[in-house]
Amino acid sequence: MSVTPEDRQARLGCVILKLFPTIMQSILKGYTNPRGLRVKFQLKDIRTTLTLSETSLMEHLPNIEDFTVELCYKILRYENLIIEPACKWGNIPHDTEVEISDDIQRIINLTNEVISKECGDISEIYYNEFLEKTKDVTKRVDGHLQQDTCFKVFTTTSSLDINPADILQELALVQKVNVSAGSPSTKGWGLYPDKGDIKLGDDVERMRNYRNQTAHRTNISIDKNEFENYFDHFRNIGRRMDLNFFRKTNYEETIILHKTCRMDIQMQIKYENALKELENIKLRFERTPIKFYWGDSFDKSLVHLRSIMQDEKGKGRPKVRLQIIFQSEADVERTIDILNSLKDEINEGLSGIQFIVAKKGCIVLNVDLKLDMLETDERLQSVLALFMAKILEHMMTSIAESIDIVMILVEEYQVWNKTNAESVSLHFDVEADLFETDDKMEKELKQISESFCKHFNGSGTNSNITASLLPLSLETTEEAFGQAQSPIKYNLPVSVTLQKQLNIRLSENESLFMSGCIKMYNTLVLTDASYNKRLIICKVDGTGIHLIPLSHKPDYITKVDSNTVAVSCIYDRTILIINISTGDISSKINISCDCHGISYDANNLYVVAGDRTIRVIDMTGNSIRVVPIPLHYAFDIAVQRDRLVYIDTKAIYFCSLDGNLMWKFENEKYKSLRHVTSDDEGNVYVTDRNTNTVVVVSDDAKHYREILTESDGLNKPFGIHFDKRENVLLVNNFNEEKVFLFDIKRNVK
Template structure:
């Protein structure tokens, strides 16, 4: 700054800060710090677009740079250059762009230069109302777009009536409300009544699509972009946001989520056979008009997904859980009373620390002290901590689940030991969200009904003269099958259908 008015040594970051702090330009439509909509083409929009695009390029891996991505990026840069030249009433940038495109570039040298470029991190402080608005904007694609995408995916892979037929043999494994929605498939022949949770469960259980690269239940890495990866992303992002104990999102988190949402929309537009426009739909939600009523509508819609509520407090801990956890505990306690748990001794629970800091360091500490943490705690075993956010997976003895009091006393003692070992706990209160761990309900392949088996054999006509004779013969046939089934068919019901005989053959 001492060299002013000479600005030749100004970095991009300094120029950006001056333009923002001195209000030298009107604020972009998307507001500073966000990625503009494709239709936003004022000079401030392009400045913001350059900053965000630079950050994205720096973070790219080589395998992510496809020919399509490269061509799309070049076209976008060309448009930015043209608009900025028009604003400046010059032809400087266009000339530089054309010269660069014609030159024989030294790729290695450019890549070395790129490693020295750092993303521009400009502190953007959001008000509480802005944070709530950003949460509501993230809620719109989750409530409106993602269910439509998943219905398109499952419809493309299997008709609704056929899905109903596949579900019939295992219908009792679903919750009552899910059973009703599945039964509706046979009459409506559409997936309109199915929510995200049930669609993901059906896609997973019947292997209707390619499995995610890292498997089901884990957030895919950035480079994992097959159809199963994006279905799992939708499920994970929906759960992450609906399991929050508050409805506020800061600008950095908002931008990261929307970039992920936009990527899902883009790839789904490529994957689905019919014409869709999900990417542009999601982009529109980022800057669409939003009044107080609309903000409240989507905030409430997100709350209703899980209905997370404060259930118990023992300072500094606040325990939250939602309807899924309530339903799970009700079913579990019912089975405990009826002694229908078939020898199980433990159940698995997920504990999420909201707004955790220094996550990776705390993960390492906890994973190295699992035996010490478990020592002296009857009823609970610490399993693993998952990277990305501070999440603990624990196994709890069934006896500790009999009442809320037993569960919360056990968890409080356990978490007090955890808090004594992790760093940077500066909050007066710590919000804890409890979730049941999704256990795999993938049915044993030997027991799953997939392709039907047709048996044709000759039988003496007189053995079908009466129902009694026919039942006697079918019993003998069944016994013969079971005798040679190696036990694979003795632990479940087997349904067989007798078809009318074509006497013309």
């Protein structure tokens, strides 16, 4: 047993200096290939900022024996190799949260605790609790990686004969490195820092706060003093950021340039056009203590919806989705948690409006509003005031004299932008006698145009609209009729309905990392990419669960026939051909590099390889051809008709079978694409982990729609598969047991 505080501090320092780096290095090896990491580093494709010492360590790849805890953490987190812990990075995991990322956060927390404590603060009780926590971490990590390395090093480290003076001197150096590398904000995330708080985390919190202030302003007018004040703060943040990153950046200079640079004509026109599109947010009504604001687009949508109600009785549109954004709120994280936990209590007694979810970004409430609540201003104001009164009852923070909120309509409406140069083609069936005279024709066209203007949502209604009539074809042959009935260029789903939600619960102590999924008639197959290394098989109703254990960790999956699947095992560089009826592995195909997404078509497998190619191989592993791709890393792939569709984290690429890029879809919002599938119309469906969404994109990449969101149950969605036979979309969350089946409805041609 340790006797002196110095001895206890030195023992814990030995854990930090010797054991924790070993654990983090083991995790890093388990989640990436050091040789592949070296290639990314040489290509300058590392997403995080490295210090000079970390850069030096990276130059010695594939050797990672000297990698620090901080460097391993940066790579694992910012290269998206692991899922964020349940508590979010920078916080304290609950005792019940025992995933690998939770234990990485524990290692970081334990490290920071020891290096921030004075020698006299390390009591015998703290010392023993620290070692017990560390022992539990080593056992869980070993179990996850299927090894015993970490616990052996823990046992060895605990019994080492050490020189306390040497360890404490080395520990002091670690403390200095940690301070310069930055830490969470002084007052904690979500709380605005004081003027004297100037750590890296404090400036990150300031940037978040300034972003929210700007994005959700109720007043777009900024006077000169406010403008100068903003840029003074921006410059100070930029200067401190430059110092934090050893002056390898030039943020302050960039900020000064943005403030003072002269706009060229094109830039001036761009911003003038942007100003014309500003929301013009105004105070619309007030029910103390709340002031309700909304902009022109909300007003236009009200007009549009009310015309629908009057003319079509709102058929097929019983609800609309609304966002309510609080302009200022002190304890954002806590308030969001409270509101989400009290969803049923808030909705109790409400009619016409339903609370769905509260999100970050100030405080953003998503609600469903019955269409008839929009019928008059009085009804809208009444239901909103009643709803906000219920919300304020459950907000456990002090209420200011007045609260500003902004209303935004989330639901999509087709807006015809007058600056858009593309034409809109309208097709009508018209009785022939209406063209008998010019007067008849003019009268009919006038009625058509009046009908369209009536249903505009307000965009462009004060501008001149030019229409051209194309020559009429009076052919009556079947061929001509077929041409007239040819389908529109894209056919995105018009509705997505939840058919079933399954909870794949195996046991209380087992963790699932469901990375891929497919539906084979009445059977679902899921890949469990945890240390369990297995396929999970069940019926579409969730019954009949059984497991197929594997020798490699499965990641991506594709259907070969009614009984056979092909599974790629990324870092084992292996493809397994598996009979799901018998559980037998019929063949194993070795690939010379990492293998990611996989798709089966016409007796061939299309495999996304780690060497910037797509490998086309037959079912025995013989190479058919190699298709180069213009990316450092692609992830998933779908073979669609006569072309390839593959993704990286930020974009969808539509290519011919020989690799020539045809179209590319990219949207600033979606930066964490994970898996891809397609339907028989050519539409492409992708999961985005960070936004908790499923997005569908048309086959020409010009149109898209967000069809599933967090309110549909998505929480870090990963696997996705479209069953073309039944028009059913299968989606699974990554580290939850939830699997969803959605019925997809499209326009009948």
